[in-house]
Amino acid sequence: xxxxxxRCCAASALIITLFFMLADNSAALEHNPDRPWYIPDLIxxxxxxxxxxxxxxxxxxxFHRFWESTLFYGYVPEEIGGREIHTLSWKNSIYPIRIxxxxxxxxxxxxxxxxxxxxxxxxxxxxxxxxxxDWYYPPTGFHVALNIGIQVLIKSQLFQIIxxxxxxxxxxxxxxxxxxxxxxxxxxxxxxxxxxLGYKIIF
Numbered sequence: 675x676x677x678x679x680x681r682c683c684a685a686s687a688l689i690i691t692l693f694f695m696l697a698d699n700s701a702a703l704e705h706n707p708d709r710p711w712y713i714p715d716l717i718x719x720x721x722x723x724x725x726x727x728x729x730x731x732x733x734x735x736x737f738h739r740f741w742e743s744t745l746f747y748g749y750v751p752e753e754i755g756g757r758e759i760h761t762l763s764w765k766n767s768i769y770p771i772r773i774x775x776x777x778x779x780x781x782x783x784x785x786x787x788x789x790x791x792x793x794x795x796x797x798x799x800x801x802x803x804x805x806x807x808d809w810y811y812p813p814t815g816f817h818v819a820l821n822i823g824i825q826v827l828i829k830s831q832l833f834q835i836i837x838x839x840x841x842x843x844x845x846x847x848x849x850x851x852x853x854x855x856x857x858x859x860x861x862x863x864x865x866x867x868x869x870x871l872g873y874k875i876i877f
Contacts, residue, residue: 709877716838716876718744723844723870724791724819725763727754735876742767760794767821778829787821789844818847827876836876843867 709715714732721728726748733744748761767787775781793815823842830837849866 714877716742716744716874718746718838718872718874720746720870720872722868723789723821723842723872724817724846724868725765725789725870726750726759726761729761729763731763731765733874739772739876740769742769762792762794763789765789765821767823769825778831780827782825782827785821785823785825785840785842787823787842789819789821791817791819791846793817820845820850821870823870838872838874838876840872840874842870842872844870 715735716733717730718733719728719730720726723729725746727750729746729748731744731746733742735742743764743766746761746763746765748759748763750759750761752758765787766789767785769782769785771782771784773781773783821842821844823840825838825840828837828839829835845867853861853863853866
């Protein structure tokens with residue numbers, strides 16, 4: 675049941691995202707009126723944040739850049755992670771506060787997001803063959819993370835693109851559970867959160 679609920683949650687979020695991508699093309703029309711809806715609005719690279727030592731992805735924007743949905747592929751080399759790790763991550767973020775700074779710069783002092791993380795490794799588990807309830811052993815191959823960050827967008831007049839720089843604090847579901855519900859007295863906040871840095875180009 676635990677696995678089913680997580681998969682249903684991810685599937686529901688995917689359906690909602692696809693619906694709004696089809697229903698709203700304002701971001702593409704705002705910056706490039708000739709772009710079809712299915713062509714990505716941005717490319718992004720990120721380090722840390724549980725999605726990989728190095729990760730790259732493509733994303734779409736909705737509602738005049740209020741909502742961003744990005745699919746990442748991440749990689750952790752053996753020298754850093756102890757073993758070679760590959761991940762797929764699907765991150766959705768909203769930007770409720772956007773402040774124009776001059777004519778070419780925009781600041782988002784606070785954005786919120788959720789990441790669905792899938793580990794592509796034989797050592798992780800999607801379910802356990804035990805007599806215990808499904809929720810007793812949560813899957814190690816699928817996680818959900820919360821993101822809180824800040825972003826700066828700078829428009830390039832020369833190439834007609836937008837450069838984005840962001841930093842975010844990411845909290846993984848299992849670590850949040852341990853910190854807020856299980857044993858927070860013996861855990862510091864930095865034990866369950868990590869800092870991620872990223873760069874994006876909006877076409």
